[in-house]
Amino acid sequence: MKIEIFIQHLINGLSLGLLYALIAVGYTMVYGILKLINFAHGEIFMMSIFFTFYAITLFGLPWWLGMAVGIVGAALLGMSVDKIAYKPLRNAPRISALITAIGVSMFLQSLAIVIFGGIPESFRNVFPEFFTKIFTIGGEVIEARGREIVVNAIRIPSITIITFVVTLITFLILWFILYRTKAGMAMRAVSMDTKAVSLMGISVNKTISMTFALGSALAAVGGILWVGKYPQVWPMIGFMPGLKAFVAAVIGGIGSVAGAIIGGILLGLIEILTVGLMPQMAGYRDAFAFILLIVLLSFKPSGIMGKKELVKV
Amino acid sequence: MKNVSVVLLVCLMLMGTLFSAEEPSEVKLASVFSMTGGASAYGRMTYQGVQLAMELFPEILGLPVKMVVMDTKSDKVEAANGVRRAIENENVLAILGNIISGNSLAGGAVAEELKTPMLSPSSTSPIVTEGKAYVNRVCFSDDFQGQAAAKLLYNLGDRTVAVFVDVEQDYAVSLANYFKRTFEGLGGTIFYEYYKTGDQDFSAQVLDAMSKNVDAFYMPGYYTEIALICSQAYDNGFYGNLATGDGAYADETIEIGGEAVEGLYLTAGYHADSPAFNENAELFLKAYAEKYPGEKPSMFAGLGFDTYLVLRDAIERAGELDREKVAKALRETKNFPGSTGFITITDEGNAEKSVVIVRIEDGQYVYDSVINP
Known part of the structure; x- marks a missing residue:
């Protein structure tokens, strides 16, 4: 394999991995604080894309306002899901909440099919041009199919750079909220001991609500960047990215934000390199992601950055 | 006794013709x-x-x-x-x-x-x-469609083709097989690139196909994936011919693919403008x-x-x-x-x-x- 091609595979892998990372951060946050695997995360991701899509195409909002609608819409949706589906089960066994999460996921998928229809909608030309620009390094320009094309170059899509910057900013904002604000302190406290926290006069429900809002907003950010790269949306769009992000979060150590980012990037790279180095195995790329999960968990059960939990007998 | 039975038989036969001769009205x-x-x-x-x-x-x-x-x-x-x-x-x-x-x-x-x-x-x-x-x-039937696509690309001057196969769709797998048979029969070479229904990232397959210096992509699948493959081929600077089957013959292919599907060939059963x-x-x-x-x-x-x-x-x-x-x-x-x-x-x-x-x-x-x- 030529070195340029290998570098291009790495860039493509990073590009995909950063998107997984962004979605995984929301996943891991909700888990870290509630110990609840929110399987509806992928569906909130999907809903936020639809919100953005209709805000821009149907209501004619400018793209940045459309994105804001998507993010705020997702946050509100996350909070309502928590109010309606998870809150009544706060003191129930954890498995009940997990099953409910799967139910919510299916419900949102079906709801989207009913409301938005099952036909994919195009996201092309919804966002401004700088989202879809491609920067090239090296190579030469040729004329083909009626346009100028740069060949043999290393290509960096602008969406990858945007995703990288957004992931970085998100990480910093999240760190600031969790470690430098009162609300963040409350969240961390809830993750340690809900009973003690409520005795201290902190509203547990409000804190959990906020966690959901924040996690869902992160799913929306990931969703918006996802359609910037893959310009179509349909009700099933959230299923696989959601599952992959879950894998990424577990690989990185579920509950750890930095771990989710590392896990996401790792997963993206492995997926692309699997296909790039073994093209005949491309049909099994998802299987490889899950094999990686199994192998890693058998050596390091708490993930790369996960805290070791002592189980007291 | 013999006569009686003959008469009976004749009667039966007559009745049979009478009944079946009842004229259908519609x-x-x-x-x-x-x-x-x-x-x-x-x-x-x-x-x-x-x-x-x-x-x-x-x-x-x-x-x-x-x-x-x-x-x-x-x-x-x-x-x-x-x-x-x-x-x-x-x-x-x-x-x-x-x-x-x-x-x-x-x-x-x-x-x-x-x-x-x-x-x-x-x-x-x-x-x-x-x-x-x-x-x-x-x-x-699909075999003929696959053959037509092979002839089309061969006549356009393409000799090496990457065939993108959706391993989950019988339709795509059988089209790919017929394409391969005809195209290799004509003297061309093919490489398979695999994917699954619902995949959204095809950059690795596109890049792998390009590293093999193929002249064209043949993608017998459904429009949801075809539009994205074309889009990622475009982003990765692939400029050879693109061809697909009637599974992509939908307006969504154009809406999602945009400029990336310009020039895409489809094998279809009908077009209103055909002579x-x-x-x-x-x-x-x-x-x-x-x-x-x-x-x-x-x-x-x-x-x-x-x-x-x-x-x-x-x-x-x-x-x-x-x-x-x-x-x-x-x-x-x-x-x-x-x-x-x-x-x-x-x-x-x-x-x-x-x-x-x-x-x-x-x-x-x-x-x-x-x-x-």
Whole structure:
């Protein structure tokens, strides 16, 4: 394999991995604080894309306002899901909440099919041009199919750079909220001991609500960047990215934000390199992601950055 | 004693002829179509074509036609039930249908069991007619579509082609196989690139294909993935020819693909702008324009139109309302002038007919050329 091609595979892998990372951060946050695997995360991701899509195409909002609608819409949706589906089960066994999460996921998928229809909608030309620009390094320009094309170059899509910057900013904002604000302190406290926290006069429900809002907003950010790269949306769009992000979060150590980012990037790279180095195995790329999960968990059960939990007998 | 029995026998025979000589007053046919459910758009468009043909040719063998419509709800079980009800309860002479391959497989098994001729307008999967004596179709089967794509790319000067196969779709796998056989037979080379339904990232496959210096991509799949493959090929600077099958013949391909699908070739059964092949094609276009002003007929309407006409032709050639004879006559259809091209039905029940090559230009499907069998 030529070195340029290998570098291009790495860039493509990073590009995909950063998107997984962004979605995984929301996943891991909700888990870290509630110990609840929110399987509806992928569906909130999907809903936020639809919100953005209709805000821009149907209501004619400018793209940045459309994105804001998507993010705020997702946050509100996350909070309502928590109010309606998870809150009544706060003191129930954890498995009940997990099953409910799967139910919510299916419900949102079906709801989207009913409301938005099952036909994919195009996201092309919804966002401004700088989202879809491609920067090239090296190579030469040729004329083909009626346009100028740069060949043999290393290509960096602008969406990858945007995703990288957004992931970085998100990480910093999240760190600031969790470690430098009162609300963040409350969240961390809830993750340690809900009973003690409520005795201290902190509203547990409000804190959990906020966690959901924040996690869902992160799913929306990931969703918006996802359609910037893959310009179509349909009700099933959230299923696989959601599952992959879950894998990424577990690989990185579920509950750890930095771990989710590392896990996401790792997963993206492995997926692309699997296909790039073994093209005949491309049909099994998802299987490889899950094999990686199994192998890693058998050596390091708490993930790369996960805290070791002592189980007291 | 001997005489008595002879007389009795003669009487019985006379009675038999008397009963069978009872004149039929109508020709009863059934359209077992997907009128609701996932494939309802296809079913309704096809039925438009059937209705149009019935309005133009309302009689068969001088008798009025009675058309019974059964809805399969795009469901396999309902498709089988619909065919059974049409034959056993309604006692129809022949069946038009079903629309999608899965339904035709289920319905076709019943038609075969009850020895009733069936003619599908649009089920392209090769196994629909395989080993059946009563099930036929007026559309081409996928093997021919794959061959046409191979000839097309070879004639465009491409010698190395990457074939993108959706490993989860029978349709894509069989098209890819037929493409490979024909293209290698012509002296070309192919590489397979695999993916699954629902995948969204194809950058690794595109890059791998490009590193093998292929001249073209052939992507026999459905539009959801094809649009994204084209889009990522465009982003990665691939500038060779792109070709796909009729599974991508939808407006969404253009909406999602945008400038990336410009120049994409499709093998299809019909395009309204293709030159009228014959008098029936002209008749169809004129009648459609009168009934639905301002609309262009779809491939399905054309196929529905042809299904009725081919069946009518077979019944007229059979000369009487007998299922066996109609089934036999259907397979003797030779160069019938259909609105979607000349149709010859083979001994296997498949239609040998022209494939229309459609190309995307300035965000529109335009007619490119015809590939004959």
